[in-house]
Amino acid sequence: MQKLDAExxxxxxxxxxxxxxxxxxxxxxxxxxxxxxxxxxxxxLGLTLPPGSIDVSFYRDDFGSKGLHPQPKRTAIxxxxxxxHVVIVDDVLYTGRTTRAAIxxxxxxxxxxxxxxxxxxxxxxxxxxxxxxxxxxxxxxPLPASQSLQLETDATGxxxxxxxxx
Amino acid sequence: xxxxxxxxxxxxxxxxxxxxxPRDVITAILDTAAPFTEVAEREVKKLPLLxxxxxxxxxxxxxxxxxxxxxxxxxxxxxxxxxxxxxxSSTAKGESLLxxxxxxxxxxxxxxxxxxxxxxxxxxxxxxLLATGRDHIHVVNAGDGRHAHPTQGLLDMYTIRHYKKDFTxxxxxxxGDVLHSRVARSQISALTTLGVPEVRVIGPKxxxxxxxxxxxxxxxxxxxxxxxxxxxxxxxxLQNERMNGALLPTPQEYYKVWGLTAEKLALAKPDAIVMxxxxxxxxxxxxxxxxxxxxxxxLPQVTFGIAVRMAVMSMLAGQQGSNK
Numbered sequence: 001m002q003k004l005d006a007e008x009x010x011x012x013x014x015x016x017x018x019x020x021x022x023x024x025x026x027x028x029x030x031x032x033x034x035x036x037x038x039x040x041x042x043x044x045l046g047l048t049l050p051p052g053s054i055d056v057s058f059y060r061d062d063f064g065s066k067g068l069h070p071q072p073k074r075t076a077i078x079x080x081x082x083x084x085h086v087v088i089v090d091d092v093l094y095t096g097r098t099t100r101a102a103i104x105x106x107x108x109x110x111x112x113x114x115x116x117x118x119x120x121x122x123x124x125x126x127x128x129x130x131x132x133x134x135x136x137x138x139x140x141x142p143l144p145a146s147q148s149l150q151l152e153t154d155a156t157g158x159x160x161x162x163x164x165x166x
Numbered sequence: 167x168x169x170x171x172x173x174x175x176x177x178x179x180x181x182x183x184x185x186x187x188p189r190d191v192i193t194a195i196l197d198t199a200a201p202f203t204e205v206a207e208r209e210v211k212k213l214p215l216l217x218x219x220x221x222x223x224x225x226x227x228x229x230x231x232x233x234x235x236x237x238x239x240x241x242x243x244x245x246x247x248x249x250x251x252x253x254x255s256s257t258a259k260g261e262s263l264l265x266x267x268x269x270x271x272x273x274x275x276x277x278x279x280x281x282x283x284x285x286x287x288x289x290x291x292x293x294x295l296l297a298t299g300r301d302h303i304h305v306v307n308a309g310d311g312r313h314a315h316p317t318q319g320l321l322d323m324y325t326i327r328h329y330k331k332d333f334t335x336x337x338x339x340x341x342g343d344v345l346h347s348r349v350a351r352s353q354i355s356a357l358t359t360l361g362v363p364e365v366r367v368i369g370p371k372x373x374x375x376x377x378x379x380x381x382x383x384x385x386x387x388x389x390x391x392x393x394x395x396x397x398x399x400x401x402x403x404l405q406n407e408r409m410n411g412a413l414l415p416t417p418q419e420y421y422k423v424w425g426l427t428a429e430k431l432a433l434a435k436p437d438a439i440v441m442x443x444x445x446x447x448x449x450x451x452x453x454x455x456x457x458x459x460x461x462x463x464x465l466p467q468v469t470f471g472i473a474v475r476m477a478v479m480s481m482l483a484g485q486q487g488s489n490k
Contacts, residue, residue, distance in 0.1 A: 055201065058213040058480075067177075067484030068215075070194065074201045081209070108210035 006151065006159035009120050009136035010037070014044045016134045017087070017118060021045050026084045028052040030102050031073045033091030033151035037120065040157065041089060052077040054088075059101035081110030087134070091151035093119040096130035121161070123149055170292055173301075180292045180305040181478050183314035184355040192359060196324050199477035203470065205242055215480045216245035219276040223249045224266070225308070226282040231444055231468065232308050232318070236279050239475035245276075245483075263287060264294050271295075277304045277482065285311030285348075304482040306475075312348050317478060318443050319352030321471040323360060325463055326398055328470065329439050333360040339392055339434075340383075341368045342402035342424060342451050345375050345413075349443045350402055358382045368392035370424065372413040389424055393433040401426055401442040404451050417450045427453045431461065439463045 026049045029038030038051040057072035088102050099117060106112065118134035124142025143149065146166045153159055169186055173179040178191060205211055221240045225233050233249065240247045267278070280288040288307040295303050309315040330336055338357055344350040344367050357365045358381070367378055368386045379385055386392030393399065404420060414420055431440065440452075440462045448454050456462060
């Protein structure tokens with residue numbers, strides 16, 4: 001597989017989103033990679049509403065079989081969701097189940113006017129009817145289930161992508 | 167040693183007592199509770215975690231706050247909650263505890279929240295469920311006799327951590343009727359497990375258990391001496407209803423010697439917090455000016471109690487799959 005340059009993909013994502021966002025577009029990042037991305041996008045796009053963050057641990061559909069995720073993080077939505085234009089931000093789009101959980105959680109804060117999805121990479125393997133409106137790269141071949149893609153960040157906020165073999 | 171509260175993976179199966187609970191399990195409960203505190207601020211104060219689960223509140227002893235906070239916690243997790251009031255239940259007609267449990271199991275219960283005047287009643291139910299092959303049903307002790315009140319102990323630890331951040335540099339005083347208090351036992355177990363270097367118990371000889379020192383606490387029979395320099399003051403309720411015989415002179419006299427007044431509280435550190443598990447006897451163990459004062463965190467305790475109970479119930483229910 002080609003080498004993935006997370007910073008270049010990030011710039012692609014910014015340019016895809018730029019013509020479509022307005023200053024009051026609200027971003028919500030999914031923990032943990034999506035939160036980093038949402039913060040960087042917020043600055044790059046010059047948005048005014050503070051970005052929110054969602055931990056979907058309490059909305060996952062595998063709670064019954066896997067139990068509660070250890071160390072759940074706090075969900076924080078620092079803007080009024082009612083009638084807002086929201087873009088959910090995640091690093092990697094895979095089965096779509098995390099996105100489903102995030103949409104459900106978002107609606108418990110109010111009724112947004114519009115919800116979009118922005119991701120750095122679509123790795124294929126969807127199990128739900130979910131597609132990203134903004135996506136910097138769609139892998140030509142779906143990644144095998146044994147592999148995972150992980151977004152990492154360093155002290156300067158620079159992004160890197162790592163392929164992990166389970 | 168076999169711990170009846172943990173399953174074979176070391177995960178929480180029941181919550182019966184804090185005594186013997188590993189430090190990392192206690193810390194995991196407190197960590198899990200933190201994000202639940204935010205749910206109360208949402209438009210929809212509900213999470214879907216326990217959707218479709220049936221939780222039975224089995225209260226064989228009166229309680230308003232504990233039963234209500236368990237009920238709210240379960241409902242915020244989307245569980246179906248059934249409250250059984252003992253005075254109107256079959257127990258009043260002579261049904262045994264385990265027969266009641268069997269009947270509720272036949273109604274597809276997923277969890278029992280149990281309060282009972284007899285120490286060990288929740289443990290008995292847990293043993294019975296195990297012996298009858300129904301160990302997918304969970305038991306939470308909501309207070310048994312003089313033994314334990316683990317969720318109260320946990321919410322107290324959550325409160326202390328919220329205000330003081332670190333347990334390992336604290337001096338904590340537990341004041342009052344330790345003898346009759348299941349709350350005090352759970353607090354002492356939790357504080358010592360979490361590494362609090364100095365736990366003091368303060369009270370008259372007649373209201374302290376014999377050999378209480380063996381629980382790892384320093385004993386004071388002089389409240390002024392005991393409160394000096396403490397970071398946390400945990401008041402206990404004077405349990406008139408549990409007292410047999412003349413352990414006390416009069417409530418007025420108790421207040422004079424043992425009641426927490428502003429003057430006595432001034433001996434603690436200036437930023438000390440004052441806690442009380444409720445219900446308070448104002449003018450007996452605590453003065454109104456202290457109970458309503460700036461150092462009191464008694465109402466935050468109640469709010470944190472909901473999040474802690476949500477954490478406990480979701481951690482228990484979430485284990486159903488992994489041990490099947």
